[in-house]
Amino acid sequence: MTRFNLSSMLLVLSTTLSGLFLVQPTDAQDGSASAPIENKLVLYHSPNVPDTQKILAGFRKKYPSIEVETYRASGEKLIQKITTESRAGKNLADAYLLSGFQTWLLKGMGMLLPYSSPEREKVLAALKDPGGYWTGVYWNLEVLAYNTKMVRSAEVPKTWEDLIAPRWESQIALEEEDVDWYTAILQLMGEEKGKDFMRRLAAQHLQIRTGHTLLAQLIGAGEFALAPTIRVHQAETMKIKGAPIEWTAIEPLAPNPPISVSIPKTTSHLNTAKLFTDFVLSREGQTIIYQLNRNPSRSDVPQPVPRSAKIRLMTMDYDQIVKNYRRYADEFREIFSVRR
Numbered sequence: 001m002t003r004f005n006l007s008s009m010l011l012v013l014s015t016t017l018s019g020l021f022l023v024q025p026t027d028a029q030d031g032s033a034s035a036p037i038e039n040k041l042v043l044y045h046s047p048n049v050p051d052t053q054k055i056l057a058g059f060r061k062k063y064p065s066i067e068v069e070t071y072r073a074s075g076e077k078l079i080q081k082i083t084t085e086s087r088a089g090k091n092l093a094d095a096y097l098l099s100g101f102q103t104w105l106l107k108g109m110g111m112l113l114p115y116s117s118p119e120r121e122k123v124l125a126a127l128k129d130p131g132g133y134w135t136g137v138y139w140n141l142e143v144l145a146y147n148t149k150m151v152r153s154a155e156v157p158k159t160w161e162d163l164i165a166p167r168w169e170s171q172i173a174l175e176e177e178d179v180d181w182y183t184a185i186l187q188l189m190g191e192e193k194g195k196d197f198m199r200r201l202a203a204q205h206l207q208i209r210t211g212h213t214l215l216a217q218l219i220g221a222g223e224f225a226l227a228p229t230i231r232v233h234q235a236e237t238m239k240i241k242g243a244p245i246e247w248t249a250i251e252p253l254a255p256n257p258p259i260s261v262s263i264p265k266t267t268s269h270l271n272t273a274k275l276f277t278d279f280v281l282s283r284e285g286q287t288i289i290y291q292l293n294r295n296p297s298r299s300d301v302p303q304p305v306p307r308s309a310k311i312r313l314m315t316m317d318y319d320q321i322v323k324n325y326r327r328y329a330d331e332f333r334e335i336f337s338v339r340r
Contacts, residue, residue, distance in 0.1 A: 038269035040067045041276055044082065045097035046075040047259055051292050052097065058288050059279050066272055075102040082264075086111065091266035094273040097280075100257025103134045104322045106264075113265045115274055119281035119298075126313040127258050127297045136258030137280050138294040141308055142181065142212070145230035145247040147219050156248055160185065163228070164200050171225035173207040173215055174336060181229045182332045183321050184254035188314060195331065202335050220245045231256075232308050233293070252314035258297060 045052050049072055056068055071093075073081065079102050085092055096103065106112050107129070114132035127136030146156060150171075157163055163172060174181075186194035207224055209215050215227050216234040220243035228250075235247040261280050263273045279285045286296040293304050303309040321328070333340065 038272045039065055040269050041272045042069045042094045044071050044078055044093045055288055075099045091268055093264050094267045094269045095276050096262045100260050103260045103262050104318050107133045108322055111265055113263045115263050117277050117281055119278050122298045122300050124299055126255055126315045134260040134262040136260050136297040138289045139258035140231050140256040142229040142231055143247045143249050144228045145219055145235045145245055146226035147222055148244045148246050150225045170205045172204055173209055173224045173227040175212050175215055176208050176210050176338050178229050179329045179332045183328050198335050232305050236305050249311045251312040254314050254316050
């Protein structure tokens with residue numbers, strides 16, 4: 001999942017909120033049972049083309065009469081395109097498949113239509129908006145990974161406070177944009193206790209690196225002992241290749257912002273957009289997600305790493321995070337001395 005450019009995103013959000021006329025949306029589910037199905041769907045998406053085409057192949061097989069057009073770009077560029085089109089009065093997209101943060105920005109701008117798909121019932125609670133504005137399709141989870149040659153089983157941290165032990169001074173690494181983890185800890189502990197914990201953790205002289213893949217590789221190489229934000233699939237891939245790496249979950253964990261499906265308020269093909277939403281959230285659509293080696297959002301579809309399905313997830317207040325993200329990012333950078 002590609003990380004967003006924070007400054008650009010927040011600039012887009014602030015300028016768009018001041019430039020858009022926000023209309024109160026109605027629930028997209030109203031009157032859907034007998035509504036006619038349009039023969040076209042325009043999808044804007046940020047996931048890679050091969051993955052999206054496999055999802056759409058399943059959708060086309062089920063609904064062969066529907067013509068599907070796609071536009072793919074990074075999440076940041078899609079936000080810019082969507083807001084530019086909105087200001088120009090153009091209503092081009094019928095559905096979005098975007099990372100969670102971009103979706104939350106669109107919700108904050110009043111640009112999404114809530115739709116309570118019947119398929120949402122089986123989606124994990126931590127991966128869907130209570131109001132139906134977005135629903136996770138697949139997701140990542142970051143866990144605490146460690147080098148098995150440097151960390152004995154009895155030493156593996158079991159709580160976040162365990163990271164403060166003198167044993168781990170200069171042996172912990174963070175990614176320079178681990179703001180998501182920072183916000184999760186603050187919600188878990190409460191802001192004051194969370195910030196106090198982060199300051200004490202920073203006093204451990206953490207090593208800051210760029211990129212989670214690099215972090216995982218450096219753990220495997222013994223550059224440092226552990227890192228709390230390594231993605232499960234990265235650790236598992238390295239284990240398969242023989243690297244001395246293992247992982248544990250300090251529960252509850254907050255999932256990474258999921259790739260989510262949502263419907264724009266200005267969709268021209270509402271019922272087709274709802275069909276697509278239902279499909280990607282159905283067991284059939286989620287099985288395709290599993291076959292892509294991604295983590296399905298449904299509780300009744302297996303995970304590529306079965307062990308990760310047993311991890312207890314926490315539900316985040318994403319609206320609060322988006323509202324205060326600039327402050328959280330500034331705090332993270334100040335506490336951990338991360339240069340812009």
